[in-house]
Amino acid sequence: MRTTLYRAGSRGYADHGWLKTYHTFSFAGYYNPERIHFGALRVLNDDHVEGGSGFGLHPHSNMEIFSIPLKGALAHTDSMGNSGVIGENEIQVMSAGKGIQHSEYNASEVEPVEFLQIWVFPNQENVEPRYDQIKINPESRKNRWQQIVSPSAEEKEGTWIYQEAWFYLADLDKNKVLDYTRKGETTGLYLMVLEGEVEIAGQTLQRRDAIGIEDVRQITVKSLEDSFLLLMEVSLL
Template sequence: MRTIIHKADSRGYADHGWLKSYHTFSFAGYNNPQRMHFGALRVLNDDFVAGGNGFGRHPHNNMEIISIPLEGTLAHSDSMGNEGTIQPNEIQVMSAGTGVAHSEFNGSEVDPVKFLQIWLFPNKENVTPRYDQIKIDPVDRKNKLQQIISPNADDEGTWIHQDAWFHLADLDAGNTIEYVLKGEGTGVYIFLLEGQIDVAGEVLNRRDAIGITDVSSITLTAKENASILIMEVPMV
């Protein structure tokens, strides 16, 4: 087993007033050669957007983009003709492929929106751009794993152009779960949304993360009530 620890306070940080963003990996003005990516996981931004603000329309290509709202409402519009809002317990994915432009704004003029934006390198380039948005039930992750993303359209959750699997779990204090890796040559990046957990001999607190490779399964124990995002991605 090999591990790498990324403590919450080691992340890059940008404060633009209306936008406060923590960057796990190098992004925009944060450039850390030691923090470029974890395998196919290229971007993990923890964003706060004030009411009435957002990101104007901008382009992407050849990237799998995942948005996970944590609080508030995120308003989305793109060049594929999709327009609407995304809220907690919904997952949005966009395969940029040959090229897509989109905007993301706070859906409220008053209340902030908090969300994760995650980018993965795709396993094939120049695909036809694609958009999907699904609802998930929080009951389905209570003291168990809830799959939200996979490579397979027929599996639980939504899918992307990458051999990656994402799971959420909400664990009560004292509960333990085991995650068994699904792919070959993959690693697991665990991002603790809330609470405290014990994993791979390390204690993680809110917004801490750990990358783990060279294992076939991982055991996570909640030391206090915890919300966890588990991302299994190719390491090559």
């Protein structure tokens, strides 16, 4: 087993006034040659956007892009004709493919929105752009892994992307032990503690700490207090 720790305090940080953001991997003005990506996982930004502010219309291509609101809601528009609001217990995914433009604004003029922005390299380029937005039931992640992303549109749980990747959320009670068995043959595991504290692979992780794990088939997570987790299994090729 090989592990890489990503402590919360080691992330890149930028304060733009309207936007406060932490970058796990090199992004915008933050560059760390040892923090470019974890396999197909290219971007993991922890964003805080003030009321009435947001990201104006801008382009993307050949990237799988996710927004996961943790607090508040985002107002979305794009060049595919989609518009709407994404709130807590919802997930947005876009396959940028051969090219899209989109904007993401705080849906509130007053309250801040906090969300994760995640980019994954696709395994197919120049596909027709697509958009999906799903609701997820928080009860379905109580002391279990709730699948929110997979590589197949045929999966009954969550949404899908153009990559060998599976994403999960879990709400664990204190002292709960949860195993996860890797699905892919050439994948790695990336676990981020959104809230709480856990033990995994001989390490103790606290709020916003993360760990990348390679060369192991199964992991075991023990919550040291009530915890909210994001687990991503992604291709390492």
